[in-house]
Amino acid sequence: MIIFVYDLKYYLILDQVTLPAIVIIFIINLFFGFSWGTLLIGALVGGGFFFLQFIVSRGKWIGGGDIRLGLLMGVILGWPQVLTALFVAYLLGSLFAIGLLVSGKKHWGDKLPFGTFLSLATFIVLLYGEVLIKWYWSLWT
Secondary structure, eight states: OHHHHHHHHHSOOOHHHHHHHHHHHHHHHHHTTOOHHHHHHHHHHHHHHHHHHHHHHTTSSOOHHHHHHHHHHHHHHOTTHHHHHHHHHHHHHHHHHHHHHHHTSSOTTOOOOHHHHHHHHHHHHHHHHHHHHHHHHHTTO
């Protein structure tokens, strides 16, 4: 919730929130029976996805806070649920951006607080990830 609101208001993802949360949630998820491998792969995929974008764009598309938020998403959701959350975040962000562009409230090239969509997508997948995956696969079978 803190990341959602703070990024929405200030376009900033605080390390004081993400870094301790990564460690604490990793430990909590181990206690709840997640395998450490699943959590580490999730963190590497989540953080690596944004790190790659950061490198390719030289920091113009994604900030360092998004990389750490990707790590946090990975330890919250694990592998492969982090992929679902990334998909949902990009879908929500795209729909929201199109609405803002069409309404004239934003212009092409303006920034959006992407951490807000990443936070929301993480929460959605935490609650409904399995349902979303089953629904998606049902479209193809």
